[in-house]
Amino acid sequence: MNKIEIKQVSFVYSKGTPFEKKALDGVDVAFEAGMITGLIGHTGSGKSTLVNLLNGLYKPTEGQVFLDGCDIWEHPKEIAKVRFRVGLVMQYPEYQLFDDTVRSDIGFAPRNLGLPKEEIDRRVAEAARFTGIDDELLDKSPFELSGGQKRRVAIAGVLAMDPEVLVLDEPAAGLDPRGRREILGGLSLYAREKGKTVILVSHSMEDMAFYCDRVVVMDHAHVFRCGTTEQIFSDPEALTDIGLDVPEVAAIATRLCKAGVPLQGPLYTVEQVYEALRRVKEGRV
Amino acid sequence: MISDITLGQFFPGFSTVHRLDPRTKILLATAFIVCVFLANNAVSFLLLTLFTLWLIPTAHISFSVIAKSIKPLIVILIFTSILNIFMTKGASDPLVSFWVLEIYTEGLVRALFMSVRVIILIIGTSLFLTYTTSPISLTDGLESLLHPLTYLHVPVHIFSMMMSIALRFIPTLVEETEKIMNAQKSRGADFSSGGLIRRAKALIPLIVPLFASAFKRAEELATAMECRCYRVDKKRTKLVKLTFHARDVLWMLLLVLLLGVVIALRILPNHVSSDALWYRILFYSI
Structure with a gap:
């Protein structure tokens, strides 16, 4: 079932001025409910624009965005409701922190929802748990925290809305490998546990291969490919042709296959390639 | 979108x-401003309007951009x-009069x-300065x-260094404001409804991060300038000599x-620049 569907959407920046720029051109794409879908593409391929269309921050120049089968712009005055249902974590979201304490900053969205105090506290605690924020941090000022901690607080601030769909624009950009694993791991745990639909924008093919069920590849304002992670990474040449990488281990596996090693099955994570190599070895011995 | 504001924007070109x-x-631009304020009769205004209309295509600026800048x-x-x-x-005598309201030709003119x-x-002034001159060369000038x-x-x-830094960061701050606004809107912030106090309060989540990042940016810029040995008391050479x-x-x-x-039209004898004469010509011809 499709949670979000985008039909023939085009988006033009600064329409009617000399700076006019078409960021999306007749894009058709669907995001399945309960799945983690990866969104990859070059800088300037239209990923971030697409992301901003999903929760109604931008209005499509042409075409429609459907959430559970309903056009989100059917009642433009109620677009704020869509924003509560589709939680968006922007790129480098730490600049959005503003409140006195981490606790009340995470509680900003639930307060805007008009929830009772107990429910706000419950949501703040839950969001802090999934993003790995310790209790003692909750009463500090968000401006005292380190970069990685700020990032977690900013993400928690969106999780606290308990959105049906979670859209993350490079949530792990600029973090060290450990912070990366913790944040992405926590988010995927959250999504699986609560059955959320997640759309994850990333430049890292390893993250895509590891966390995503499906992948959408963008190129020059169009959707280039979309399918399961296995389908997308089974054709590494197509990705390298448009200047993207494949997971390093997939590239190695491809070269092994070309060199005559009969590897079988999906080959885009370390475990899969390890298994395939083991089978080859056992078959020969 | 805020970034669509055209007033005070530079359009690169080679006109x-x-x-x-x-x-x-x-x-x-200064001379033009003086002209506009000295003009006090229809001929002068007609002349200045024609000059402006000629200037727009000469500067390779489209009329739609001009229209947009006039809109506000x-x-x-x-x-x-x-x-x-x-x-x-x-x-x-008044042209029209009803109740206490009276309209005179002078008022219309x-x-x-x-x-x-x-x-x-x-x-x-936009054509001479902002639209056709980059902020950097403007401060140089x-x-x-x-x-x-x-x-x-x-x-x-x-002063000129302060001014060029200020000008340089206007677009950056506008972009930043839009980014923060979108982030807070995504968390359900509402900037456009409610009474005055409610609206002012709603701006806190926008203003606090904006100031925080502006101060951070200022500090980083100062460090970067110092790393390149910038000193206010030393004479600097120019890359592009004017x-x-x-x-x-x-x-x-x-x-x-x-x-x-x-100026001539202003001080010439009455029968040439006689306002009454020109009003009549102007209004009968419309």
Whole structure:
């Protein structure tokens, strides 16, 4: 079932001025409910624009965005409701922190929802748990925290809305490998546990291969490919042709296959390639 | 979107106006402003309007951009025009009169002149300065024009550095504001409804991060400048030296001519610039 569907959407920046720029051109794409879908593409391929269309921050120049089968712009005055249902974590979201304490900053969205105090506290605690924020941090000022901690607080601030769909624009950009694993791991745990639909924008093919069920590849304002992670990474040449990488281990596996090693099955994570190599070895011995 | 604001935006290009020396353009804009304020009769205004209309395509700026920059002024123009029309008392009989309101020819003319004055003032100065001159060369020009003041111990260089930094960061701050606004909207912030106090309160989540990042940016910039050994008290050389060309002289002559005509029309004997005569021609011809 499709949670979000985008039909023939085009988006033009600064329409009617000399700076006019078409960021999306007749894009058709669907995001399945309960799945983690990866969104990859070059800088300037239209990923971030697409992301901003999903929760109604931008209005499509042409075409429609459907959430559970309903056009989100059917009642433009109620677009704020869509924003509560589709939680968006922007790129480098730490600049959005503003409140006195981490606790009340995470509680900003639930307060805007008009929830009772107990429910706000419950949501703040839950969001802090999934993003790995310790209790003692909750009463500090968000401006005292380190970069990685700020990032977690900013993400928690969106999780606290308990959105049906979670859209993350490079949530792990600029973090060290450990912070990366913790944040992405926590988010995927959250999504699986609560059955959320997640759309994850990333430049890292390893993250895509590891966390995503499906992948959408963008190129020059169009959707280039979309399918399961296995389908997308089974054709590494197509990705390298448009200047993207494949997971390093997939590239190695491809070269092994070309060199005559009969590897079988999906080959885009370390475990899969390890298994395939083991089978080859056992078959020969 | 906020970034669609056109007033005070630079449109890169290679028109004659673009290639003028920034100092020339500052002088031209000043002369133009003087012309607009000295103009007090229909001929002068007609002349200045024609000049502005000719300037737009000469500077390779599209009319739609100009229209967009005038749009925010319309409310003010209508408001002041209405005031002018009803508040001006004329010498002759009123054209229309009902209840306590009376409309005189003088009021209509004054409203018209005022509107034309404001519109061509905005268009003309934008065409000479912001639309066709990059902020950097504008401050370079200003610094060079104000250079004589250094002999009076005015720190011209510091002012121009502050100004170029301020100008340089306007688009950055606008972009940043939009980004933060979108992030807070995504968390359900509502900037556009409620009463005055509610709206002011709603701005806190926008203003706090904006200030935080502006201070951080200022500190980083200061460090970066110091790393490159920037000192206010040392003389700096220029990468691009400003030079006057023949076209600069031609344009200055053109504006001097325009200024001369406007001044002449102002002081010429009544029968040429007689306002009453021109009002009549103007209104009967419409």
